[in-house]
Amino acid sequence: MDAKNVDAAPPVHKRKPVAKAQPVDKLAMWAATPNVFIAIVVLAAVVSHWGVRWIISGAPLLVYSVLLGESNGYRILPYIPMWTIFSTLNFVYAVAATSWLLYWVFAFCCYPAILLSCLFQFDASANLARRLFRTFLIDLHFINDKIAFFDLPALEIDTEVDGLLVIRGATFSFSTLTLVAHGCEAGIKLSDDMELAIQVEKVTVSLLRKIELDHVYCNVKGGEYEMTFGTLAPDSHDKTDDPLMMSDTPILRAATAALDGTTSSAVKMKNAMASGKQPPKESHNVRSAFDSVKTISPDEENASAKYNEIVRHIFKTSTVEIARVALKGISIADESEGGLDHENGNDLRAAICAQIHDQPSIPHPPTRSVRVSTLAKSSPWVKKSLHRLPLLLRVLLNPITYFHPVSIKSITTAGSGKWMVNLMQTHFFRHYSTSDAEIRRLENRITTWLADANFAIELGDVHWTAHVPINTTFDIENHLKVADFMAYRTLPGAVNLTQVIRLGGLDAAVVIPSYLLPHHEHILPPKPTEFQGMQMEQAIEDAEGAPATVKATAALKQLRKDETNIKISAHAHLPASFHQDLLNFVAATVKATKVIEMDRDWEEIKSLRELKRAGTNLSESDASSVMSPGSTATTGTMDSSATEMGADPERKGFKSFMRKMDQGMKEAGVNMKDGMRKAGVNTVNAMANDRWIAKLVGKVTKKLEKAQGDVGYSGNIPVKLQWYRNRAEPYSKILP
Template identity: 90%
Template sequence: MSSDDEGNNLDHENGNDLRAAICAQIHDQPSIPHPPTRSVRVSTLAKSPPWVKKFLHRLPLLLRVLLNPISYFHPVSIKSVTTAGSGKWMVHLMKTHFFQHYSTSDAEIRRLENRITTWLADANFAVELGEVRWTAHVPINTAFDIENNLKVGDFMAYRTLPGAVNLTQVIRLGGLDAAVVIPSYLLPHHEHILPPRPTEFQEMQMEQAIEDAEGAPATVKATTALKQLRKDETNIKISAHAHLPASFHQDLLNFVAATVKATKVIEMDRDFEEIKSLRELKRTGTNLSESETSSVMSADNTATTTGTMDSQATEKGAEAKGFKSFMRKVDQGMKEAGINMKDGMRKAGVNTVNAMANDRWIAKLVGKITKKLERAQGDVGYSGNIPVALAWYREKAEPYSKILP
């Protein structure tokens, strides 16, 4: 048995490997195989008596006063969370949103699709989070937002084949953390502090701000703000980071290399489709203009023959007509040559991708990056916004007035 196979065997002394193996085998079973004898459902909490809802609606301050100490003195701590699922779901997503129709028209993309889907579809994947801690802070003053912090001490991802003994750890990170900031007016019974509905005057101000913005970043920010204003949306801010160092299995690196190569080939096919469609539109527009030009020229020639013009003007018109006809023939020949060369250029482009971005070169590049990640210190993350429509909150607004908002 090779050393690589020995590293993939299940270690019965390792609690993380054992939990991942168990979860990978029972992922088809219910989510909670041993449910508690007593539990409180979220739906039960949501079905409060009408007088309770009315009371909290009249006193939203009371809700914040209750949630503030509860969130402060009740941090959520979980020793380990393990979840598993089949790779067939990921295959379905990739076929729907990534490969689409390109694999039916290109043999190289079809080969890469088979390679990628084989690694996913025949396996089960388990993800384990260790030492999960979640804290939240609900402010009493609505001028502040609700802040949530998640910290994960360890992150591991495993791949296993059904009925096999081997359990491969494909990813391991030094930990995770995330921060989620939620506006206070998204709390229940706080529709009185929702942002007002957008007006035409506000849209005009935003449009003027876009015109007056200096630089691309300011213009993009103002344009995004205008789109959200028209959609009547707000944002939940999220910031997630993965802690380094990180380790990756070679099978995962090969999978990433095949995915990167498929991305470049699909991108090239997409570019050729766009060029073809633009060429067709341009040719259609050119033909229309040429017909209009020929009709105008025929009308001019008819008027010239019926009218009285001197011989010099007639010669100049004939020369102009001959030059335009020559240019039309040259332009049409170039278009036909471009159409005939399209397939050859596409094949040459795919061959260039195969030569420059081959599997070995991509795997070597990915390997260099991962080796640096195994020794690096720091965080790698993403920060962004999650749009939330305010229409649902406005519809749930109750007509009762507030005593202590």
């Protein structure tokens, strides 16, 4: 087609450009809104009575504060539209205004909300609050949205066990609702010869979300020279009414005395860090450490700097950090010699736990403490309320346990080999090693492997959840999961570690009856009666099959003992690896157990034979005195009496021969028994070659390093109910 014949395109008329709409400034739009709103509120209060009640409830004041924040460009809950907040708040007020009780509950909740909104939205309110906190509360710091406490009093445990809990610092964040505890230390005296020391550098509690613990280090201490509270007398607490805050208590004095005798490892490290100059003096608490710091002005920058300095001081002066720095300063030995690998976090934590074993259980004791018993006495209405309202306790525990699962990075527990040797010599070997050369040889092997070393067990990535039901028909369920399990043998001086056990993980489930909760003695099983015992005896007789009979017999024994059961189920996850040195130690211990068991049986038989022999001689003398009442019990008198009475000499000689034969057979029995014991020991030595058995078991356990599956145990832990019955209180229950 010809291009000339194509119709020309119609001309395009250019339109006049339209001016762009000017953007509306939101701040300018909201600037007059608060003033208009407050004018309407004042007018409503003047015109009608309901406007006065509306103002007293605090609802319009809260709305006005939010409107002011919106006009300034910063308000709380910015993701919720303003009109939604206004309508919801006033709708709730309209419902609460129908009842005087709901009205005052609404007002009680509204005014704290006004205070918080002002603190978050207006700099003037926040600065005033910080100045007031710094003026009236010396140990409290207000930084940005955080409030911090330092130099806190310790919590003195004086209930069932003696102990001390120290938190060197705590920080609470309002924006994230998170509480962080810095430098947590605990020392608990479990018995007269056992103590537990726990240290955690940081604990984070995210309210209604989770609880996270940093690496936890535990040390089990025993004996006079290891324990911090070993000299603490039992029941040393005063039974009189004590003040809330106390100082110079027996447990604080014990902790301070242990601190004065701290080992020289920290002193050597400070001297090395000072490079020959005068090392800094040790500060026993945070306040004494910062007495020389002069506060120029309470502005935000200085407050933040001081807060950060205190937190760094807490971290650097912890025994865990001191041990970590000391271990890193030691030259790394050759890996072939079993040296410490600083890149391996598991090995480093085990070495740290062994390194701090000789440190005091409470490295930083405060000057003040609060006793648990004093807190219980100071608020008896709380205990009485929970006792009369057990449902309230369950309603509180149910969301707390559900919304706060506990996760721990690792738990490392160490014990001293010297203490283990002392326990074995006291309760296991006893006097047997002095009378038997084989037991003495086994004891030397076992104690040599134990004495110069510390042993650490490490659980990695621990997660724990619990569920407390509101309905007491159900039980309390606890679930524990461990991602990794390791056991170490470490030599502190040479910093040599040997991993003797490693598993693929652990898991456990513990089921506790609900009636074991505090203040729930009203639902305890009733005390057993004779009729119940007779019924269970009849059930045992009527039971079919051995399993039913055994179960019924066990239930009858528990019924008579007035016990209940806590059910536990634990599983170890394969694969698993075991070091050959551990297998040698276990085999030697098992062999020593068998030899000692044979010696114990022989001693018991020998003692019974001697008692029987003494009883036989006594009966013969009694018999002779009965046969000749007018004569003495001696043999010569007996013979002369028999001759004078005209007894037959042949009969007398036969009796004398039989008496000698009986005595000879008894002595032959003793010698034969001793010979049999020696033969049994030789048989054990020949058949139970512990080193050969350990090697054989080692070859078998090699296959476990590639195996899959679980190895588990399920059983019951008996709990006596009489202790709970004795703690029952006479108050009646309102909501059981």
